Amino acid sequence: MAQHQVNYLKDxxxxxxLTTIDKVVNWGRSNSLWALTYGLACCGxxxxxxxxxxxxxxxxxxxxxxxxxxxxxxxVAGTLTKKHAEFxxxxxxxxxxxxxxxxxxxxxxxxxMFNTYATVQGVDRVIPVDLYLPGCAPRPETLQYxxxxxxxxxxxxxxxxxxxxxxxM
Amino acid sequence: MRAYTxxxxxxxxxxxxxxxxxxxxxxxxDVSEDAVFASDLxxxxxxxxxLDAFIQVGQMVVIINAVDNFGVIEFLKxxxxxxQLSEMSAIDWLAQEGKFEIFYQMLSMSKRKRLRxxxxxxxxxxxxxxxxxxxxADWSEREMYDMFGVVINNHPFMKRILMPExxxxxxxxxxxxxxxxxFAQWYEVDKIFGKEAREIIGPENRDxxxxxxxxxxxxxxxxxxxxxxxxxxxxxxxxxxxxxENEGVFLIEKFDAEKSVVISDRDR
Numbered sequence: 001m002a003q004h005q006v007n008y009l010k011d012x013x014x015x016x017x018l019t020t021i022d023k024v025v026n027w028g029r030s031n032s033l034w035a036l037t038y039g040l041a042c043c044g045x046x047x048x049x050x051x052x053x054x055x056x057x058x059x060x061x062x063x064x065x066x067x068x069x070x071x072x073x074x075x076v077a078g079t080l081t082k083k084h085a086e087f088x089x090x091x092x093x094x095x096x097x098x099x100x101x102x103x104x105x106x107x108x109x110x111x112x113m114f115n116t117y118a119t120v121q122g123v124d125r126v127i128p129v130d131l132y133l134p135g136c137a138p139r140p141e142t143l144q145y146x147x148x149x150x151x152x153x154x155x156x157x158x159x160x161x162x163x164x165x166x167x168x169m
Numbered sequence: 170m171r172a173y174t175x176x177x178x179x180x181x182x183x184x185x186x187x188x189x190x191x192x193x194x195x196x197x198x199d200v201s202e203d204a205v206f207a208s209d210l211x212x213x214x215x216x217x218x219x220l221d222a223f224i225q226v227g228q229m230v231v232i233i234n235a236v237d238n239f240g241v242i243e244f245l246k247x248x249x250x251x252x253q254l255s256e257m258s259a260i261d262w263l264a265q266e267g268k269f270e271i272f273y274q275m276l277s278m279s280k281r282k283r284l285r286x287x288x289x290x291x292x293x294x295x296x297x298x299x300x301x302x303x304x305x306a307d308w309s310e311r312e313m314y315d316m317f318g319v320v321i322n323n324h325p326f327m328k329r330i331l332m333p334e335x336x337x338x339x340x341x342x343x344x345x346x347x348x349x350x351x352f353a354q355w356y357e358v359d360k361i362f363g364k365e366a367r368e369i370i371g372p373e374n375r376d377x378x379x380x381x382x383x384x385x386x387x388x389x390x391x392x393x394x395x396x397x398x399x400x401x402x403x404x405x406x407x408x409x410x411x412x413x414e415n416e417g418v419f420l421i422e423k424f425d426a427e428k429s430v431v432i433s434d435r436d437r
Contacts, residue, residue, distance in 0.1 A: 083332065085360070
């Protein structure tokens, strides 16, 4: 029994860590980025591969959720058509603050090779984007790196800022 | 076919000068060559007016008046055993003759023959639906309306199938620009934010090769990341790629390669 007791006199004393609210909150936010399941095209396959066991997003705390109300990260994986544009905006509005967006792949960044009448030329025309991820399609490692970069970005933010919703315009 | 001209010395004549080249036509042959088609055509001719008929690539093409389309296809289905409609759509000949060509590709499983029924309608004319005969015509006719603007009579659900319902214009017409007209280019902005947002959001970038090297509000070079909106026209500092901050992350111990142990004995 005794061996499970905390020895307050060892390892620098009491098990207390002093820090700021910002750091604690951002630690929580950056390590539990729940992403909205949002595969629009072939990039969605890479996103699924990133979530599956080989690349394993769960170890970064990124868990795909089927509901925008439980998600704070939207990975726009694929071609956004003009018909779908209003729905991506509606889903983005349904996500709770704070929220972040990764635009994954050439089509989501700029319309990519679909320089046509039916494709939105970059999702940043519809929703504000935090991270643009190049590639066609980006490999799962690239998406992992993007999530880690986004975690760094979140840790740099002030958690106690007035919660101003992000605006495109 | 064009006569063959040797193209060995391409340097001598670098420009393509064959300006009046006409696309080669698929050879047509007479219907009497095929006994099954010939008897079918005779039966069609007893009931309907046939403008032209010939055989192309082993398939009979029958050109009829547009008003007869339901009758002809009903006759083909019920009397002549053409029991499958494998394809139907329209072709835009508006620039050449001001008409749409509507074609119905039929297949007879018992006769092992394919037959194509064609008719032409003017731009503003409508055509009778054959959805009552073939359920597969339902979506094809909706697509025809969506893409070409051909109006179908007596269709049970005459709405657009691919484009949004409030879309303007018919994208598969030859006159429709590939990158969209003004309505298409502003569609998502108008719909989500309203027309007054056009000036703020700005026009689409339709130049796929456009790269703004010094744009730091939207892009960052890997390994040269700078703060949002920083001026990098004088060059940017190098920042080493790192998965985490150098000083480490709060509550997370940084992996140290020095302290790590490589396990060589897997039965350890």
